[in-house]
Amino acid sequence: MSALNLIGKKLGMTRVFGEDGTVIPVTVIQAGxxxxxxxxxxxxxxxxxxxxxxxxxxxxxxTKPQQGHQAKAGKGCFRKLQEVRVEDAAEYEPGQELSVDMFTIGERIDVTGKSKGRGFAGAMKRWNFGGSPSTHGHEKVHRSTGAVGQCAAPSRIFKGKKMPGHMGAQRVSVRNAEVVDIRPEDNLILLRGQVPGPKNGVITLRKKS
Known part of the structure; x- marks a missing residue:
């Protein structure tokens, strides 16, 4: 089968127990x-x-144009539309449904989501800076960035310098996430570990070809 995507919603994290009794942290995603x-x-x-x-x-x-476009599939209207590149489109037809059945337990897939937005963050939170000493003449600069450039030459700050700024709310992908369990009757898929994004965030599951 060609590489396919499935759009889902992150419900949260929990844990399940393996056959040997080990605890496995999983993220529960409702997909398809x-x-x-x-x-x-x-x-x-x-x-x-x-x-x-x-x-x-x-x-x-x-919108009316979207109503006409989506009506051709005969499945109603949807908030989220996503395009997936495939090698042979002749295998599919409008109205055909993709579900979690396309994955298998133990399979490795790629997961993409939008990370949590942290707003404007300082250098210590954003880049894990150590900060300034707490004593020996340091006053009100304990969480400051510190020196960021040069004096006479080149008299500028280099591009890419790690500084305070907007943190999070970016597209983040996790590769080779392991499928721990699949529950087709509830449209649920359990992935080992964590995936990007908050609860109810949109998640894209990508099956590898």
Missing amino acids: PCPVIQVKTAETDGYTALQIGADPLPAHRV
Whole structure:
């Protein structure tokens, strides 16, 4: 099967027990079923891909052009649309649903999400700086960045210097996450360890070809 994506929602973390009694921390993700909204082919679009949908919502909540576009699949309207590149689009058709059945227990997959936003953060929180000493003449500078550049030459701060600024709220991917358990009746998939994003955050599960 070609590499496919599945869109899900992060429900949170818990733990399960392995066959030998070991404790396994897992992240619970509710994924799918994601219907195929559009099939793109090399003849009509210049490349082969699938457009899948997730998070259904009433038709009046989307624009009229989107209503007409998504109605062709006959599965209703969805809040989230995502394009997935595939090698052979002829294997799929509009309205076909992708679910957690595409994965197997023990499989390694890639997980992508949007990390938690931390707002404006200082250098100690953002870059794990050690900070200034607490005594010996240091006053009100304990969490400051410290020296950031030079004096006469080159008289500027180099690009890429680690400084305070916006932290988090970025696209983050975790590779080779292990599938611990799959519960198709509830559209749930359990992954070992943590994945990016807050609770109810949108998560993309990518099956490797």
